[in-house]
Amino acid sequence: MRDYYDDRIVALSARLVTPFIQLFALYVVFHGHYSPGGGFQGGAMLAASFLLIRLSIGTAAAQSQFRRSWGTPVSSIGSLVFLGTGLIVLFYGFNFLDYAGLPFSGSEPELRNAGILAIELGVAVAVAATLTSIYDDLVGEPLGPLAGGLDEATEVAEADQVEGPERDEERGDG
Amino acid sequence: MRHLTLAVLFAFAGLLLYGIGHVPERGARESPPNAVESPVGSPNAANYYIENAYVDAETPNMVTVTLADYRGFDTLGETVVVFTAGMGCALVLRRSRR
Amino acid sequence: MAEFWDGGYAYYATAVLLVIGLYAIVVKRNLVKKLIGLNIMQAAIILMWVASATRPDATVPVLDTHGDHGKQVVDPSEYLNPLPHTLMLTAIVVGVATTGVAFALLISIYRRYGTLDEAELLEQMRGEPG
Numbered sequence: 374m375r376d377y378y379d380d381r382i383v384a385l386s387a388r389l390v391t392p393f394i395q396l397f398a399l400y401v402v403f404h405g406h407y408s409p410g411g412g413f414q415g416g417a418m419l420a421a422s423f424l425l426i427r428l429s430i431g432t433a434a435a436q437s438q439f440r441r442s443w444g445t446p447v448s449s450i451g452s453l454v455f456l457g458t459g460l461i462v463l464f465y466g467f468n469f470l471d472y473a474g475l476p477f478s479g480s481e482p483e484l485r486n487a488g489i490l491a492i493e494l495g496v497a498v499a500v501a502a503t504l505t506s507i508y509d510d511l512v513g514e515p516l517g518p519l520a521g522g523l524d525e526a527t528e529v530a531e532a533d534q535v536e537g538p539e540r541d542e543e544r545g546d547g
Numbered sequence: 548m549r550h551l552t553l554a555v556l557f558a559f560a561g562l563l564l565y566g567i568g569h570v571p572e573r574g575a576r577e578s579p580p581n582a583v584e585s586p587v588g589s590p591n592a593a594n595y596y597i598e599n600a601y602v603d604a605e606t607p608n609m610v611t612v613t614l615a616d617y618r619g620f621d622t623l624g625e626t627v628v629v630f631t632a633g634m635g636c637a638l639v640l641r642r643s644r645r
Numbered sequence: 646m647a648e649f650w651d652g653g654y655a656y657y658a659t660a661v662l663l664v665i666g667l668y669a670i671v672v673k674r675n676l677v678k679k680l681i682g683l684n685i686m687q688a689a690i691i692l693m694w695v696a697s698a699t700r701p702d703a704t705v706p707v708l709d710t711h712g713d714h715g716k717q718v719v720d721p722s723e724y725l726n727p728l729p730h731t732l733m734l735t736a737i738v739v740g741v742a743t744t745g746v747a748f749a750l751l752i753s754i755y756r757r758y759g760t761l762d763e764a765e766l767l768e769q770m771r772g773e774p775g
Contacts, residue, residue: 406606408707411614413738445637452630455623470619482605489606489615492622499626500738503633507745510640511752552671559667563660570656574699580726581700593728594721597706601719607708609727610734618731625735632742636749 376512377431387429394422402497406486412493416500423505432512444506451499458491655696662689676754676761680747687740691733698729706730 402415427435459470467474472488473481571578585591600612614622662685669682706727708719755761758769 405611406608408608409610409705410608411611411734413734417738417741445633448630448633452626455626459619459623470623472616482603485604485616486606489604489611492615492619493611496622496626500629503629503742504745506633507636507742507749510636511745511748513640556664556668556671560660560664563663567653567656567660573653573655573697574701574703580697580728593726596727597721597724598719601708601710607710609706609708609724610730613727613731614734621732621735625739628739629742632739632746635746639746639749639753 375431377428384430387425391422391426394425395419398422398497402493403490405493406489412496413500415493416497417504419497419501420504420508423501424508427508427512432509439505441506441509444502444509448499448502448506451495451497451502454495454498455492458488458495656693659689659693659696662686662692674763676751676763676766679763680744680751683747684740684744687736691736691740694729694733694736698726700725 398415398418398421400415401410401418402412405411405415423435423439426438432441458472458475461476462471462474463469465474465476472485475484475488477484477487479487574581576582579586580591580593582591583594596613596617597609600609601607604612604616606612666682666684666686666689669685670679673679673682700722703723703725706724751761754766758766760766760769
């Protein structure tokens with residue numbers, strides 16, 4: 374069973390559009406202060422760009438964009454950024470998650486502005502990595518070399534090949 | 548069994564329609580989310596957040612200030628929940644190579 | 646009838662979606678369809694919360710700071726209630742994550758029993774010892 378839509382036009386369109394999706398996702402994260410947006414929305418859009426590449430040229434070829442082994446560590450890094458921002462403030466005598474205690478120079482409203490941006494970045498990274506990791510776990514191990522796919526994708530798939538398809542454990546069409 | 552199922556569904560629908568008839572109109576001034584003072588006597592949370600979001604955090608978006616500053620602890624718990632869901636998926640589905 | 650089109654239609658839509666979701670959970674035999682019924686009910690509840698956050702002649706809860714920067718007196722009746730939007734942001738993402746875990750469990754059930762039909766699953770599980 375192949376896990377992507379095997380067509381050259383679809384693959385080319387997805388590869389053209391994905392950088393703009395990622396740029397817009399970063400825009401949504403950073404402009405959560407001035408317009409509707411923020412960490413969760415931007416993280417979901419970032420995960421959508423990763424999933425678009427996985428659906429159009431295959432999981433094996435998409436490892437060069439976001440490896441499946443990165444999902445869990447990156448999501449825990451995002452949560453740790455959030456938690457770290459809250460804990461740093463404890464060392465300076467303020468309450469937990471009270472951004473006025475961040476060790477930068479500035480008035481209190483500006484420090485809260487910076488604290489909100491820091492935790493939104495952490496949340497975006499955690500949500501994007503978790504959604505991509507859930508998709509990777511649902512799809513399973515990568516299949517064999519791509520049949521009729523793109524040339525550079527075949528090289529990447531052969532370089533990153535983990536093992537053959539587990540036909541003995543897969544029943545039916547999944 | 549099918550009759551019991553249909554009866555339960557109709558009872559649920561009837562209960563919902565009865566409840567909708569007794570809910571205050573959307574955006575009414577007297578309803579608890581929009582009142583000036585909460586029933587306990589403290590200032591209403593939503594009005595306080597609207598008035599003090601820009602003063603406290605110099606951020607025009609009140610929803611982000613509420614999510615990340617006033618209710619930041621809930622957001623921390625929610626991030627941990629998302630991470631735990633990713634962990635749960637990984638533990639259920641990933642099979643170790645023997 | 647005027648009040649139905651003024652504001653009450655949101656709650657009636659919520660009620661319709663809730664009943665549809667409950668129908669899917671109770672009547673359908675496939676586990677994936679039950680899961681989709683759960684998702685429909687979650688969407689209905691989010692719709693109810695967000696729809697109840699309106700005020701008459703109010704705008705989006707984002708300040709317009711192009712005019713005068715700094716201290717401007719904010720009238721709370723001009724802006725929507727930001728609290729339900731905040732809570733439902735969290736609810737949406739948690740719902741997506743929970744659906745992911747539910748699908749993982751369904752895949753695991755399919756690998757173990759070979760079927761996703763509720764009646765066949767109950768038969769197989771009753772036949773097993775312990």
